[in-house]
Amino acid sequence: MPGRTPESRPEAKPAASQPQAKPEVKPSDVIVNEKVEVVQKEEKPVAEKISIGELHLSGCTGCLVTLADNYEGLFKLLDDYADLVYALTLVDVRHVPEMDVCLVEGSCCLDDKLSVEELKQARAKSKVLVAYGACAAYGNITRFCRGGQWNQPGHESYVPISEVVDVDLFLPSCPPCPQAVRNVAVMAYLLLRGNDDQKNLATAYLTPLMQLAQRGDTACGCDLMYDVINQGLCMGCGTCAGTCPVRAITMEYGKPNVNRDQCIKCGACYAQCPRSWFNFDVMNNYEGIMDAIKGAMQ
Amino acid sequence: MDVLGNYKSAISARSTDKDIQKKAQDGGIITTLFAYALEEGIIDGAIVAGPSDEPWRPEPTVATTKAELLAAAGTRYTISPNLYLIKEATRSYGLDRVGIVGVPCQIQAVRKAQLYPIGMRDVDDKIALALGIYCMENLSYQALEAIVEDHCNQKMESVKKMDIGKGKFTVYTERGAVSQMPLKLIHKYVQPGCHVCLDYVANLADISSGSVGSPDGWSTVFVRSMKGNEVWDGAMAAGLFETKPMDQVKPGLDLVKKLATEKITKNQKNVDARKTVGLKADGTPKGLRNPYESP
Numbered sequence: 001m002p003g004r005t006p007e008s009r010p011e012a013k014p015a016a017s018q019p020q021a022k023p024e025v026k027p028s029d030v031i032v033n034e035k036v037e038v039v040q041k042e043e044k045p046v047a048e049k050i051s052i053g054e055l056h057l058s059g060c061t062g063c064l065v066t067l068a069d070n071y072e073g074l075f076k077l078l079d080d081y082a083d084l085v086y087a088l089t090l091v092d093v094r095h096v097p098e099m100d101v102c103l104v105e106g107s108c109c110l111d112d113k114l115s116v117e118e119l120k121q122a123r124a125k126s127k128v129l130v131a132y133g134a135c136a137a138y139g140n141i142t143r144f145c146r147g148g149q150w151n152q153p154g155h156e157s158y159v160p161i162s163e164v165v166d167v168d169l170f171l172p173s174c175p176p177c178p179q180a181v182r183n184v185a186v187m188a189y190l191l192l193r194g195n196d197d198q199k200n201l202a203t204a205y206l207t208p209l210m211q212l213a214q215r216g217d218t219a220c221g222c223d224l225m226y227d228v229i230n231q232g233l234c235m236g237c238g239t240c241a242g243t244c245p246v247r248a249i250t251m252e253y254g255k256p257n258v259n260r261d262q263c264i265k266c267g268a269c270y271a272q273c274p275r276s277w278f279n280f281d282v283m284n285n286y287e288g289i290m291d292a293i294k295g296a297m298q
Numbered sequence: 299m300d301v302l303g304n305y306k307s308a309i310s311a312r313s314t315d316k317d318i319q320k321k322a323q324d325g326g327i328i329t330t331l332f333a334y335a336l337e338e339g340i341i342d343g344a345i346v347a348g349p350s351d352e353p354w355r356p357e358p359t360v361a362t363t364k365a366e367l368l369a370a371a372g373t374r375y376t377i378s379p380n381l382y383l384i385k386e387a388t389r390s391y392g393l394d395r396v397g398i399v400g401v402p403c404q405i406q407a408v409r410k411a412q413l414y415p416i417g418m419r420d421v422d423d424k425i426a427l428a429l430g431i432y433c434m435e436n437l438s439y440q441a442l443e444a445i446v447e448d449h450c451n452q453k454m455e456s457v458k459k460m461d462i463g464k465g466k467f468t469v470y471t472e473r474g475a476v477s478q479m480p481l482k483l484i485h486k487y488v489q490p491g492c493h494v495c496l497d498y499v500a501n502l503a504d505i506s507s508g509s510v511g512s513p514d515g516w517s518t519v520f521v522r523s524m525k526g527n528e529v530w531d532g533a534m535a536a537g538l539f540e541t542k543p544m545d546q547v548k549p550g551l552d553l554v555k556k557l558a559t560e561k562i563t564k565n566q567k568n569v570d571a572r573k574t575v576g577l578k579a580d581g582t583p584k585g586l587r588n589p590y591e592s593p
């Protein structure tokens with residue numbers, strides 16, 4: 001500015017023209033106190049947290065949104081139990097890092113070399129690989145893809161991720177429930193960081209979801225016929241019809257009737273059915289486990 | 299776990315509400331508890347076995363008034379797939395606190411939906427009251443029709459009340475006729491899924507209730523969970539139930555325990571028998587799926 005000298009700028013004035021008051025505590029005290037505080041705030045929770053990542057393959061991002069649908073619960077998870085080390089849009093990390101738990105969303109497109117490569121990296125770099133959502137576990141609606149779609153008409157070979165890598169745990173449904181992924185995250189934390197009792201609880205809780213991953217990578221409303229009714233196990237409770245995300249199941253005279261053209265093959269009905277599995281060791285303790293999860297999220 | 303499950307107290311009780319007594323199967327426990335919970339805002343609505351367009355076929359219904367509860371009172375000896383509405387109640391009906399009544403397997407399904415909410419989005423913390431009813435076995439609607447119309451020789455639409463007790467299946471008609479058949483004859487009609495059930499008195503309910511163990515017109519009530527305890531204490535304080543200690547009623551808790559043991563022992567044998575029902579090429583047994591071991 002014309003006519004203005006550098007000396008007239010207030011910032012340029014020497015700061016310490018007056019004698020400073022004597023500090024109430026000695027500088028050495030302050031340093032020690034600050035150090036202790038830093039140690040408590042930073043290292044303790046970080047050291048105990050597990051790391052979770054989300055690998056996004058051929059899915060609609062609904063599974064990732066579901067993670068965020070825990071709302072304040074997601075912040076609690078990230079504050080106390082898990083670091084999110086890899087996720088589309090949420091984490092600024094380009095390459096698949098090492099992690100404790102990898103949630104894989106979407107089926108794997110064999111025509112996309114990068115998908116196959118990233119999935120293999122995720123398997124190699126994670127302790128627990130979760131097929132997160134129905135596309136990863138069973139193919140879901142990508143089972144209906146025959147190519148020709150915008151904007152990758154050449155992509156037509158979509159397989160559940162367990163056809164490419166070994167999968168430890170299935171979390172079916174489309175989308176999976178926020179509460180289900182929350183429970184799995186808390187249980188994974190207890191499994192990897194908890195005491196012996198907590199490890200036992202987490203193992204018992206996660207076992208059926210691990211067994212589900214061993215059962216196979218196809219799902220359909222037909223499972224209710226093949227593996228429940230045909231096996232003489234259905235008692236008509238209505239759970240399958242209640243859980244179906246696309247309302248493809250109705251109850252007719254106390255038994256499920258599946259509209260197979262409407263079924264998206266997400267596997268929710270069978271996994272939710274009390275006669276697909278019912279583990280008394282966990283269920284009999286429902287009150288304690290639900291209180292524990294509720295307590296962990298407060 | 300004991301065959302009767304964990305419980306804080308076992309009481310013989312009946313409703314003091316005359317309207318409910320008239321409609322109730324036995325002590326009117328479930329209807330009264332839901333009416334109380336609705337009144338107090340403990341629940342916004344309850345999933346119950348409401349009426350349908352066919353006689354004695356229950357249709358799962360979300361009841362939000364005492365009149366709707368009364369329309370659903372009384373036992374229908376066939377399947378009401380109440381879990382059908384559990385997510386619907388929280389979404390389409392917008393209920394934040396849901397009550398649900400069910401037989402033991404349905405209460406198991408409720409707890410699984412809460413602990414493993416695979417497709418049950420936002421349901422787990424909205425189950426405010428899960429009431430269980432005792433169940434030995436259940437029948438398809440067509441089986442019930444066969445029993446009432448073929449064996450008891452009464453039209454479904456003319457039946458006023460059906461009851462099971464003292465080894466008999468009894469049908470009371472509007473015009474005063476009473477038809478009976480021995481309970482053991484209905485076993486061939488029981489749905490197969492009931493043969494692997496290992497729960498008689500709804501061990502996982504907040505409160506469970508049934509006629510067995512108490513005198514006619516009364517019910518035996520197990521108060522099980524913290525939540526159940528609060529609701530029961532509240533209803534008692536409001537004077538909604540007349541009660542007697544279990545050790546002062548006939549036939550008493552021993553009969554409940556006897557029937558529970560019988561059911562669970564028999565069905566555990568069925569579960570075990572499934573393991574060796576078939577034959578492998580090497581001569582070893584081939585089994586059917588066991589839901590209590592793996593999916």
